Amino acid sequence: MTFKRKPVVAGNWKMNGLKEEGIELARGVVEGSSDLNCEIIVCPSFPLLHPVSEVLENDVKLGAQDCHFEPGGAYTGDVAVSMLVDANCSHVILGHSERRADHGETDDIVKAKAEAAYAAGLVAIICVGETQEQRDQGLTMATISTQLDASVPNEATAENTIIAYEPVWAIGTGLTATPEDAQDVHDHIRTYLKTSHSYEVTEAMRILYGGSMKPENASDLLAQPDIDGGLIGGAALNADSFLAIAKAASDL
Numbered sequence: 001m002t003f004k005r006k007p008v009v010a011g012n013w014k015m016n017g018l019k020e021e022g023i024e025l026a027r028g029v030v031e032g033s034s035d036l037n038c039e040i041i042v043c044p045s046f047p048l049l050h051p052v053s054e055v056l057e058n059d060v061k062l063g064a065q066d067c068h069f070e071p072g073g074a075y076t077g078d079v080a081v082s083m084l085v086d087a088n089c090s091h092v093i094l095g096h097s098e099r100r101a102d103h104g105e106t107d108d109i110v111k112a113k114a115e116a117a118y119a120a121g122l123v124a125i126i127c128v129g130e131t132q133e134q135r136d137q138g139l140t141m142a143t144i145s146t147q148l149d150a151s152v153p154n155e156a157t158a159e160n161t162i163i164a165y166e167p168v169w170a171i172g173t174g175l176t177a178t179p180e181d182a183q184d185v186h187d188h189i190r191t192y193l194k195t196s197h198s199y200e201v202t203e204a205m206r207i208l209y210g211g212s213m214k215p216e217n218a219s220d221l222l223a224q225p226d227i228d229g230g231l232i233g234g235a236a237l238n239a240d241s242f243l244a245i246a247k248a249a250s251d252l
Helices: 019-031 046-053 081-086 097-102 107-119 132-136 140-151 179-193 199-204 215-222 239-250
Strands: 008-012 039-043 061-064 091-094 123-128 161-165 207-209 229-232
Touching: 008 091, 008 161, 008 239, 019 039, 019 046, 019 239, 039 091, 046 061, 081 107, 091 107, 107 123, 107 140, 123 140, 132 140, 140 179, 161 179, 179 199, 179 207, 179 215, 215 229, 215 239, 229 239
Parallel strands: 008 039, 008 229, 039 061, 061 091, 091 123, 123 161, 161 207, 207 229
Antiparallel strands: none
């Protein structure tokens, strides 16, 4: 059976933008997205979710950058999945390397958050990736296998889960894996997931590349057979750059 996976381009705005800037950026994405044949998601900071949601059209989807695994309670500074649904989110990024490194998030925490996202009807974008030290030691595949084992719930399907490979050494550094190296890791992710999930699920599941993808390198990366889109950081803060990547994905 041959699976045709619709490309996904998700913009992680991180901790950037005030309300008017976010609205303007979202409008720019919407205006340029009407003829693109790919799934487009914008992921602003928590305070921008409501204002951005009010200007989204053309099936541009809204994602959050994190959530808590508990439905509510004394968790100062955290956000429950029900709050994300209330803000019109359809997706949530989980296990980003910055959350793992800066907030001590473990694989078990990421898995619990993914399960909470599923229960609320959200699509979990689960991030995995190796550090420069792990890469230098030849531990890339072993590190990612461990993260997949412990971060991806058994209930994961192609409908409720997107995997994002984000080499930590390439995030915000301008460094990018070669298309061939990125494909090797994406192929490993898809193959490894077959040890815990069915062939049909893993062949249909989208796997994104998240390490400094930009207009200049997007086409070469996206041409690889197991790279189904991008989780975009810096380039997502400019509508023209973000749309150029989405256009490259759409032209596949």
